[in-house]
Amino acid sequence: SFSDSAEPKKLQLTLAILKPDVASRPHIVEDIHDIIQENGFFFVATKHLHLRRADAEEFYKEHHGKFFHNRLVNFMSSGHIWAHILAREDAIAHWRKIMGPTKVFRTIHSDPHTIRGRFGLTDTRNVCHGSDSPKNALKEIAFFFPEFNAEKWYREDEPYYHPENVSFCSESLAHIPVKSSDKKN
Numbered sequence: 001s002f003s004d005s006a007e008p009k010k011l012q013l014t015l016a017i018l019k020p021d022v023a024s025r026p027h028i029v030e031d032i033h034d035i036i037q038e039n040g041f042f043f044v045a046t047k048h049l050h051l052r053r054a055d056a057e058e059f060y061k062e063h064h065g066k067f068f069h070n071r072l073v074n075f076m077s078s079g080h081i082w083a084h085i086l087a088r089e090d091a092i093a094h095w096r097k098i099m100g101p102t103k104v105f106r107t108i109h110s111d112p113h114t115i116r117g118r119f120g121l122t123d124t125r126n127v128c129h130g131s132d133s134p135k136n137a138l139k140e141i142a143f144f145f146p147e148f149n150a151e152k153w154y155r156e157d158e159p160y161y162h163p164e165n166v167s168f169c170s171e172s173l174a175h176i177p178v179k180s181s182d183k184k185n
């Protein structure tokens with residue numbers, strides 16, 4: 001018989017980046033990490049790294065030829081960044097919503113309470129990135145976390161991502177699922 005109990009919606013994954021303009025300001029990084037948690041996201045994985053110019057070129061190849069492409073690639077390889085795999089119901093749309101619109105010079109006035117409205121400097125130094133579709137999220141996650149297996153995560157870990165089932169490791173900036181087998185009785 002079909003169970004008519006509504007299946008809890010699966011968590012969605014997205015790739016978030018904190019860009020060099022904020023990565024060099026630790027207090028703002030902390031504020032944004034707090035905002036992410038306050039918005040019900042789980043940190044699945046985190047990396048703190050410095051893109052080489054060629055890597056930034058590859059990551060933003062969809063914008064090749066646009067007037068801002070050169071400044072974007074130079075900027076993204078100009079300092080350290082934080083890359084996060086975030087999980088939440090409708091993670092992709094919700095992260096883009098709290099990031100705010102791309103062009104900071106407008107966003108400061110139109111959406112002052114968003115992350116970009118609060119911490120953005122210019123259209124290039126606009127604080128953060130978020131995947132814009134499920135397909136791009138998987139591609140961008142693979143770009144920064146080639147060792148991450150999404151199918152395995154959905155099969156083995158996703159069911160444990162409930163606030164009472166995870167412990168947050170501030171060292172690795174990740175929520176670790178406490179599986180019943182390792183639960184200390």
Ligand SMILES: Nc1nc2c(ncn2[C@@H]2O[C@H](COP(=O)(O)OP(=O)(O)OP(=O)(O)O)[C@@H](O)[C@H]2O)c(=O)[nH]1
Pocket residue numbers: 067071103105121122123124125
């Ligand atoms: N159409 C067009 N717009 C431009 C061009 N250069 C800059 N802009 C716009 O001018 C504004 C300034 O661009 P930004 O690069 O974000 O800001 P910036 O003052 O150069 O500061 P940086 O963060 O150092 O790049 C943005 O709204 C851009 O969209 C251009 O060559 N053509």
Ligand SMILES: Nc1ncnc2c1ncn2[C@@H]1O[C@H](COP(=O)(O)OP(=O)(O)O)[C@@H](O)[C@H]1O
Pocket residue numbers: 063068072101102103123124125126128129130132
């Ligand atoms: N008009 C612009 N001026 C300067 N930089 C821009 C502009 N439009 C986009 N960019 C840069 O390219 C990145 C990717 O652009 P896009 O994918 O359109 O925005 P988003 O990052 O919000 O998804 C932006 O985050 C920003 O850094």
Ligand SMILES: [Mg+2]
Pocket residue numbers: 130132
């Ligand atoms: Mg984009």
